[in-house]
Amino acid sequence: xxxxxxxxxxxxxxxxxxxxxxxxxxxxxxxxxxxxxxxxxxxxxxxxxxxxxxxxxxxxxxxxxxxxxxxxxxxxxxxxxxxxxxxxxxxxxxxxxxxxxxxxxxxxxxxxxxxxxxxxxxxxxxxxxxxxxxxxxxxxxxxxxxxxxxxxxxxxxxxxxxxxxxxxxxxxxxxxxxxxxxxxxxxxxxxxxxxxxxxxxxxxxxxxxxxxxxxxxxxxxxxxxxxxxxxxxxxxxxxxxxxxxxxxxxxxxxxxxxxxxxxxxxxxxxxxxxxxxxxxxxxxxxxxxxxxxxxxxxxxxxxxxxxxxxxxxxxxxxxxxxxxxxxxxxxxxxxxxxxxxxxxxxxxxxxxxxxxxxxxxxxxxxxxxxxxxxxxxxxxxxxxxx
Amino acid sequence: xxxxxxxxxxxxxxxxxxxxxxxxxxxxxxxxxxxxxxxxxxxxxxxxxxxxxxxxxxxxxxxxxxxxxxxxxxxxxxxxxxxxxxxxxxxxxxxxxxxxxxxxxxxxxxxxxxxxxxxxxxxxxxxxxxxxxxxxxxxxxxxxxxxxxxxxxxxxxxxxxxxxxxxxxxxxxxxxxxxxxxxxxxxxxxxxxxxxxxxxxxxxxxxxxxxxxxxxxxxxxxxxxxxxxxxxxxxxxxxxxxxxxxxxxx
Numbered sequence: 001x002x003x004x005x006x007x008x009x010x011x012x013x014x015x016x017x018x019x020x021x022x023x024x025x026x027x028x029x030x031x032x033x034x035x036x037x038x039x040x041x042x043x044x045x046x047x048x049x050x051x052x053x054x055x056x057x058x059x060x061x062x063x064x065x066x067x068x069x070x071x072x073x074x075x076x077x078x079x080x081x082x083x084x085x086x087x088x089x090x091x092x093x094x095x096x097x098x099x100x101x102x103x104x105x106x107x108x109x110x111x112x113x114x115x116x117x118x119x120x121x122x123x124x125x126x127x128x129x130x131x132x133x134x135x136x137x138x139x140x141x142x143x144x145x146x147x148x149x150x151x152x153x154x155x156x157x158x159x160x161x162x163x164x165x166x167x168x169x170x171x172x173x174x175x176x177x178x179x180x181x182x183x184x185x186x187x188x189x190x191x192x193x194x195x196x197x198x199x200x201x202x203x204x205x206x207x208x209x210x211x212x213x214x215x216x217x218x219x220x221x222x223x224x225x226x227x228x229x230x231x232x233x234x235x236x237x238x239x240x241x242x243x244x245x246x247x248x249x250x251x252x253x254x255x256x257x258x259x260x261x262x263x264x265x266x267x268x269x270x271x272x273x274x275x276x277x278x279x280x281x282x283x284x285x286x287x288x289x290x291x292x293x294x295x296x297x298x299x300x301x302x303x304x305x306x307x308x309x310x311x312x313x314x315x316x317x318x319x320x321x322x323x324x325x326x327x328x329x330x331x332x333x334x335x336x337x338x339x340x341x342x343x344x345x346x347x348x349x350x351x352x353x354x355x356x357x358x359x360x361x362x363x364x365x366x367x368x369x370x371x372x373x374x375x376x377x378x379x380x381x382x383x384x385x386x
Numbered sequence: 387x388x389x390x391x392x393x394x395x396x397x398x399x400x401x402x403x404x405x406x407x408x409x410x411x412x413x414x415x416x417x418x419x420x421x422x423x424x425x426x427x428x429x430x431x432x433x434x435x436x437x438x439x440x441x442x443x444x445x446x447x448x449x450x451x452x453x454x455x456x457x458x459x460x461x462x463x464x465x466x467x468x469x470x471x472x473x474x475x476x477x478x479x480x481x482x483x484x485x486x487x488x489x490x491x492x493x494x495x496x497x498x499x500x501x502x503x504x505x506x507x508x509x510x511x512x513x514x515x516x517x518x519x520x521x522x523x524x525x526x527x528x529x530x531x532x533x534x535x536x537x538x539x540x541x542x543x544x545x546x547x548x549x550x551x552x553x554x555x556x557x558x559x560x561x562x563x564x565x566x567x568x569x570x571x572x573x574x575x576x577x578x579x580x581x582x583x584x585x586x587x588x589x590x591x592x593x594x595x596x597x598x599x600x601x602x603x604x605x606x607x608x609x610x611x612x613x614x615x616x617x618x619x620x621x622x623x624x625x626x627x628x629x630x631x632x633x634x635x636x
Contacts, residue, residue: 007488207439
């Protein structure tokens, strides 16, 4: 049975490797696309930030009457003071209470347009300056009583990260990578998996396969192997693309992403990560091959797979911000267990029991789907659609 | 030799009711002859061929291919049959040679024998000029030749072609017709399903006419002509269809 599966697997793989466009789309594009996407995000954000910093704002300051505040503001923000009434050209408006005098207990209002990123930036800067201005007033008032602000600052806080040194700063990594891999494995396997099942029905070539001497299980297994490998290569390529993207944009994503934490990529972590990827690819492949075999044609197959893909995206989004160290129960749920296994590996907190449970559950899930797919190839309801 | 005895087949219909697709089908297809299955669309030709090809299980009755039962010895039957449908559209990046090799491997043939068969079939079907070209770049006629080669790579004793000239132009159709004629001459059993009467008249030694799942005629062409006093098979067919009220719905 296994030999026949290998024959089918080899033929399908050969078919894909002879198509330069597919090779490019599945294996090369993620390597290029990921760095391009993240570099673009990083570039545009940096550009916007710089633009906001260098912009000359049109600001109205009402009732301040204290040049100290304006001097402090000018040291952090370039602005021209608008003497006129508030109009369309006004970026921001700072309103002190009428008759304000430094030292009065008062509320200062900052009017800004939240739809403008520049105005939002300036509003944040102004809020910060107002804090400093308050401190300077407080300092003066305390000095008049022979005190200083630092003497009143009697509690200082210091946060100390107790996570293992090699795990520190990997939270972003463990949040983003499993989500991206999950999406890429499913989207990468979808077109290939549906083409080799429902596509074969559309082309009428499945009947030729079924009247041969190979068993139905061999056909199902061969096709699942093929989709696993294609999906896996796609996800590894996406993973490498992400690593390149984060490495070249470490300034934007924070040095913690990779800066000092490349040591999470130990041999055992790489191997366990590969096993997790493999079983996740297996689930995607067996699910897609099953649904593709169940459908009468490509259109119906797309209809079956779309809700599954949406569920997978929801799973990815929901688990993205969840803690990497979760209860054992979650590791009994296929797909979600792979996400959490990856999170554990990427934060260097791999729990062997969790990893074994995930792997066994996922392999069992794949076996069940392969079994049902082989049953489908024997089902007359399906044979009638070929 | 293919022998079909009292074949019944039904499929689940609407509201769980079964629809009888084949009712008491009996015929024999002999070596060195072409047996033609004629009938309008939906008459049951494809279901009959799929049953012989082990893809469908009969509700009742037996089918044997060279003495092997299609249920009990399905594997053996598959090793001695070749099956080609008009729906089969080879595509992809593999060449005819690679596809022939693939199907040879699936039939558990030895490497040397596969290579020998590829050479034989390429010479016979005139495929040498495009043997290594990707299927998707071939013309319809070339693809049809490749489809035939793929379905007979294991040199089957029995071949079943389900409407093989459907959608083909006259030149591509000729390739199929010539091949079927040659194959029969080589002493193999051929079953051809078609609704093209001229094709059946030219090729078939005996004919089975299926209408609404029933084999309404099963005889040689000469006997049918004599029985219905009609020279053309088409008129025999129309008479049978008219008797069953099938022409009213057209």
